[in-house]
Amino acid sequence: MGAGQSVPLDKAQAHYLFAVMRQSAGAAVLLFNGRDGEWLAEVAEAGKRGGMLSCVEQTRVLQMPPDLWLMFAPIKKARTDFIVEKAAEMGASRIVPVMTEFTNAGRVQRDRLQAHAVEAAEQCGGTFVPEVAQAAKLSQLLNTWDPARRIMFCDEALAGAAAGLDPHVAERGPWAILIGPEGGFSQAERARLQRLDFAHAVTLGPRILRADTAAVAAMTVWQQKLGDWA
16 A cells, blocks of 8 residues: 555445445545555545545554464354454464364355454454464364474363463464364374473363353463563
């Protein structure tokens, strides 16, 4: 984006801006594309099937989140949507649906989840939209994992234990949070993760949390200790 640059609107964007939000030619709107920060723009053309915006000036620079991935096992549709929305709001840089042995969910609609991430960024005033990756099997992800990216493995079997992030590994850098399915991790998955030097098992308190609650709790813990909330 740049001052004076024209930005075309597709049909869905035009419908939202002109039919839902009741904006018209000359109206001022804020734009972001995940690369160039936030820009003030003016509606140059307004139509039912499209429109055109004209950039005026930059209002905020791009604010990048920490290098944090959220990996979670998909659950029911509405609760999966919730996880993606909250991950975008709370500062995940990438969102990865993972299929575990006990995952009980159907096909993951990546495009729909990506749209939820965009909406969440818009609602919270963000300037960055995390990518929602294609769903992948946990075993395959671990086979090709870069050990420089540490994993905060939220193990429901540790509920009630004193098992937070060890101060010796709690350093800033690339991280991923791993949340299991409603049925928990299998014994084989848990044993494999425990053998990995870059995976660090933690508890999220004295009670076993629902998967969607666990995602929010885990991101809060990580952000307060290692992220941009610290």
